[in-house]
Amino acid sequence: MQSVKKDGVKFVKFQWLGNDLLQRALLVSCDSLKEHLKYGVGIPKAQQCFNSLDELVPSGAFGPESSEFRMLPDLSTYRVLPYTQGVARLICEHYNTDLSPSQTDGRILLKRVLNKAQEMGFYVYAGLEAEFYVLRKEANEFRPLEEEGIETTHSYDVLFEYISELGDALSKMGIFVERVKKEYGNSQLEPTIRYKRALEAADDFVTLRDVARGVATKKGLLATFLPKPFNKAPGSGLHVHLSVFDKNENNLFHSQSDKYGMALSEFAQSFIAGILEHTKAMCFVATPLVNSYKRLIPGSWAPSHVCWGFDNRSAAIRVPSRLSGSQSEARIEFRVSDGCANPYLLVSLLVLAGLEGVEKRLEPPQPLNKDVAKMSEAELTQLGAERLPRTLGEALECARKDKWVKRVMGELLFEEYYKARESEWYAYIQSVSEWEVLRYIERV
DSSP: OHHHHHTTOOEEEEEEEOTTOOEEEEEEEGGGHHHHHHHOEEEEGGGGGBOTTSOBOTTOSOOTTSOEEEEEEOGGGOEEOTTSSSEEEEEEEEEOTTSOBOTTOHHHHHHHHHHHHHHTTOEEEEEEEEOEEEEEEETTEEEESOOOOTTOHHHHHHHHHHHHHHHHHHHHTTOOEEEEEEOSSTTEEEEEEOOEEHHHHHHHHHHHHHHHHHHHHHTTOEEEOOSOOSTTSOOOOEEEEEEEEOTTOOBTTBOSOOTTSSOBOHHHHHHHHHHHHHHHHHHHHHSOSGGGGGTOOTTTTSOOBSOEEETOTTSSEEEOOOOTTOSTTOOEEEOSOOTTSOHHHHHHHHHHHHHHHHHHTOOOOOOOOSOGGGSOHHHHHHTTOOBOOSSHHHHHHHHHHOHHHHHHHOHHHHHHHHHHHHHHHHHHHTSOOHHHHHHHTTTO
């Protein structure tokens, strides 16, 4: 309460992220803040049965007749919003009315996963690198601010006002931006945020999404994390960097030598093998929209197959190069996901899959050192590099088929999240697109 008064805050956003993938909030007046900090704010349980189209899933576990969740804030996430006046935010979690943790909450799941890892002596660090477009609306169309190409100096000049304000806002909210890359797409950016403990890293990504859009709105622009907003432009991904340390701050992914020449430990190789084992099943979380699968095509610098490799950006998992002898930089990069994913669920599944690989001492297949797009399907099949799901429908089938996903997510969370994605898939396949009409209506 003292911080709120000192900061001149009048309202606090009680913010959360649910199965609908949309960042929602209730605005709480500071006059009633004390009580809400203790008991949270109430929302209908049915909100965990909404999809990203803002539709209530008909077969959801909760409906308008259901009780409420209490949204309890994590006080460590208190931040003043720099791009507006007199407003702060707190990240919240779903609790039942008896204040027991809800089994439907992704952030609560991630905390359980990380506590389990810590009990095993493992401390997980993550860095979530998201790509997104900054656009302006002209004649009912969204257009980029520049057309300068990847990393040209002038493209930064055009975008600098937005980049500067974004960086300042993130810095004031405790997020250190190491660098900003002007990506391949026109007006496409990728900020590199300093890695942290995995829960904080997921919170930082949630903050980035809010701040990127908030700063853009203030300037009359749109920041979008849609994976494939344009037909002939690069997609936007979410690259998840992971490393695991022990209690003595030794990076368990580092080794002086290994058979692949990557300075990658057997622990890390088993961690990779565990993720690859369940990558297809995790896609309904990592790439959750119907639009997501228009990004995952060969030759697009996005992964299309389940494989890994050293500095191979066409692989599902890349082992990034690092300075010779550097232990702290040893990490892996999961490249399948996009910025519409719920980061709490995504990181939970990646960590659980990786640790299962370590526990079972799994060995990954041979790493690929070729561009996947230049290999035949026969070659890829021979190397065990299976095709990623090509649609959300295929991803849902993979998730249902792999019993591991439901087991580690828990039945209630899995089913309600699954139903939300399934309802979006059904809505998509039942919709007649402009592409179909323009190409067929006069021909058949």
